[in-house]
Amino acid sequence: MIVPAPLVNACIIDNNKIYAYGFKKLLSIKDLSNQVTHFENGSDAIAHLKNPGNALNLPDIIFLDLSMPVMDGWEFMKEFEEIKSQLGKKISVYILSSSIDSHDIDRAKNIPSVSGYIFKPVDVQRLQEIFKNLQGIARQ
Template sequence: MYSGYKTCLLIDDNYIDNFVTRRILESSNFAQNIVVKQSATEAIEEIRDGSIKPDVIFLDLRMPLMNGFEFLQEYEKLDGHDKDGTKIFMLSSSLDPVDVKRSGQNKYITQFIHKPLTQKILEELSA
């Protein structure tokens, strides 16, 4: 399954989650390039300076320094990035209904996905 994405950005502070998610993305040929960042702050800086141009982002919610919602606040301020052409999936282990609701209300979030990401979920996203 190749979804046609050029660059997928995975933002999660958990090394193990990144390793597993990256393997799933790679094995399904989800995108030509998969970039992994363990810091939302670093990710937003690299999007801002143009060194990463993702067309799909998997964003963790609970991270130190800058959480997923804080990332989205900074993302909204970006100039020169095709925000309308970028899909953002909130990928989180949070079971808090407030987090799910808040994600659903954010105009940049395409979908809230409960961890772990699976092959089946990827197939549904690409359908």
């Protein structure tokens, strides 16, 4: 009997509702995640992560846009670095941006919690590799 790999609980933080909808749809179609939470800014996402009522439903992975109103991706990462040890689980964070500015890429590389930098539009094969690695970690 083949046991299916556990699906990864994902989160996308992006103020572009159309992009977020398409991203969620892609994850569903490719059977990468059946649970994708969407936040339109970093502030709402931080509030969700800090809420003790969500402790059992935290994402395994976050896809984070850099340019958003209220709290942008950089501000989110600053807050995330401060609270990550209190969350009770390791959460991988990938920057998901249309910015090809080398300063943004270098800045992201210098944040310990950032697992990678993905350019929009997202490469499906790269996404599949990321989720495959996460599922492998979850089984250990």
